[in-house]
Amino acid sequence: MRIVLYALLCFPLSFFSQTKAKVVGISDGDTITVLLDGNVQKKLRLAEVDCPEKRQPFGKNAKQFTSDQVFARKIIFTETNKDRYGRSVAKVYYDNGKYLSAEIIKAGYGWWYYSYSKDADLGKMQETAKIKKLGLWQDKKAISPWDFRKEQRENAKKKRLQKQMEQLAEREQR
Known part of the structure; x- marks a missing residue:
C-alpha cells in the first residue's frame, strides 16, 4: 500500500491524464483534429501558442508547418482547459517528447500566447526566432x-x- 501511495505522490497528476491519439486533421496552425479510441474525433486547440489566422500573412505556412510535424502521426496530449468555443485546449507531444507549441514558436510560425501561459521559455524561443527572422518574423509588420x-x-x-x-x-x- 505504501509503495502505491508513494508512486501516486511522485508522479505528476498530468501523467495520468495523457491521451494517445492519431492526428487526422489540421484546421490551422494551432488547431488539430485527432482520432481517439472508438473512432471518436476531437478538436484540440494547442496550448500556449497563437498562430496567424488563415487570412493573415504566414497563416498558410503555420498550418503547413503543423501538418508537416504531426499529420497522420501518433501524438500524446494533455488537456489543460476549454476555450470559449468549447474546444479542448491541450499540450500536444510527438516524436518522443517534442512539444508541438514550442516547435511552432521556435520555427517562427506562432506567437507565445503569454496571456494564457506562464512558460517564459516560450517567450525566449519567440525572441530567438524573431532575431533570426524565422517564419513570420521575416515580416517587419507582423501583427x-x-x-x-x-x-x-x-x-x-x-x-x-x-x-x-x-x-x-x-x-x-x-
Whole structure:
C-alpha cells in the first residue's frame, strides 16, 4: 500500500491524464483534429501558442508547418482547459517528447500566447526566432493574431454601423 501511495505522490497528476491519439486533421496552425479510441474525433486547440489566422500573412505556412510535424502521426496530449468555443485546449507531444507549441514558436510560425501561459521559455524561443527572422518574423509588420482578430471585429462593427446609417438615411428620404 505504501509503495502505491508513494508512486501516486511522485508522479505528476498530468501523467495520468495523457491521451494517445492519431492526428487526422489540421484546421490551422494551432488547431488539430485527432482520432481517439472508438473512432471518436476531437478538436484540440494547442496550448500556449497563437498562430496567424488563415487570412493573415504566414497563416498558410503555420498550418503547413503543423501538418508537416504531426499529420497522420501518433501524438500524446494533455488537456489543460476549454476555450470559449468549447474546444479542448491541450499540450500536444510527438516524436518522443517534442512539444508541438514550442516547435511552432521556435520555427517562427506562432506567437507565445503569454496571456494564457506562464512558460517564459516560450517567450525566449519567440525572441530567438524573431532575431533570426524565422517564419513570420521575416515580416517587419507582423501583427499578432489577437490584434488581427480585434481589428477584424472593429472593422465588421464599423461596416454594420455604416450600413445602418445608410438604411436610416434612405428611410428619411422616403
